[in-house]
Amino acid sequence: MRLTNVAHLRLPFGRLWGYDVAATPTDRRLPVSFDQRRHVGAGSRGGSWMALSFRLAAPVPRERLSAAWLAVVARHGTLHSAFTPGDGGEPVLAEVEIAPGAWVEHPIGAGQAVEAALREVLDRSCDPYNTPSHRLCVVETAAGPTVVVAADHAHVDMWSMLVIARDLLAALDAITAGRTLDRTPVPAFAEHTRALRDRPLAPEPIRRRWAEILASSGDVMPRFPTPLGDAHPQPERVEVRDVFDVHSSAAFSAAAKAEGVSTLALAVAEMTEATLALADSPLRAVFPVHSRYDATWHDSVGWFITNSVLESADPAPQAAAAAVREAIALGSWPLEDLLRPWGGMPQAPGMFAISWLDLRRLPVRVDAAALDASYVGATIRTNGVMLWFILDESGLHLRCRYPDTPDAREHVGGWLDLLVARLQGRAAPQ
Known part of the structure; x- marks a missing residue:
């Protein structure tokens, strides 16, 4: 699998949609790791995200994609958490309640590359201090959709992007087959942060x-x-x-x-x-x-x-x-x-x-x-x-x-x- 840059992605031309979840902040605080503090503490900015794109062989209703995405978010604690600026510039991390939202079309301007339009969406949606700082997007064409999942780096690494893609595809398969979606939580990154603090120096x-x-x-x-x-x-x-x-x-x-x-x-x-x-x-x-x-x-x-x-x-x-x-x-x-x-x-x-x-x-x-x-x-x-x-x-x-x-x-x-x-x-x- 290649690692490329959003400007070099070679997306097909089509309609660009993004899914806005409904997010409600809570006061349930979570620990912040050393690397998260360093990354998020640098402040709001574009370009702090990671993404993975893949193509599906046939059209998929957007409602199925969003239902599958919500199941993925429910399984992974870091995807229903968000940072806010704390006193003295220290980022604060807390749980966020995620509920179904709505699809929003992002117009592609005359002469604008699809990649450029996608970059604008992800720079805005996946800001370190956005709530939440992840986004599901899809480029719809007659041949089938190209799906892009992205999140601020504070919540993901390259291994994590494979987990997200695998779980999203599994959820899509379950919806298509009429099976119950698996929303069973897996160990959350916040638990790892706590465990790391207990390791020997x-x-x-x-x-x-x-x-x-x-x-x-x-x-x-x-x-x-x-x-x-x-x-x-x-x-x-x-x-x-x-x-x-x-x-x-x-x-x-x-x-x-x-x-x-x-x-x-x-x-x-x-x-x-x-x-x-x-x-x-x-x-x-x-x-x-x-x-x-x-x-x-x-x-x-x-x-x-x-x-x-x-x-x-x-x-x-x-x-x-x-x-x-x-x-x-x-x-x-x-x-x-x-x-x-x-x-x-x-x-x-x-x-x-x-x-x-x-x-x-x-x-x-x-x-x-x-x-x-x-x-x-x-x-x-x-x-x-x-x-x-x-x-x-x-x-x-x-x-x-x-x-x-x-x-x-x-x-x-x-x-x-x-x-x-x-x-x-x-x-x-x-």
């Missing part, structure tokens, strides 16, 4: 290693090792590259197995080599890891992602594998406590993050090929570099977002060129 060796890696980056989170131009947020440049087809992906996996490492470790080895070659610097990056520590949370929706740091100075595959293991260990402790000496996450212009998602290994699956499903990112301004790898049955794809400046085009683009060439070289017949 990081031991001294973990704290020391965090401090060493941050010190190597100037006491901030790792940054891209070459200049990106103006440090102020710039319009983003988004590149989506197909790295491997299914055959090359199998060859790369075989090469990793021959080295005795994972595909991720071999990819980190190649990223390390590319960084050393172009920047004469170790690979250092923010490295998101999931916090679904056990099967309790596999079917839950929420921001089950925490950040770690990856440092890889040796391009040997076994050394890269050790660097990955260390990054996972560094991200396995409560982050709020770990980063307290820096006053929270010490972000700086140029922050470099690498995300790896192997959809083949997740316990939640949808038929992405049959659904023509895509992860969809928002359009933003940025001063950092974010790289996503998506590995699935069709191969390996990457999406990279960086500031659209001459320096970033040259340096990030050149790094991507070298990296893709090296990855494909590993998968080439010997």
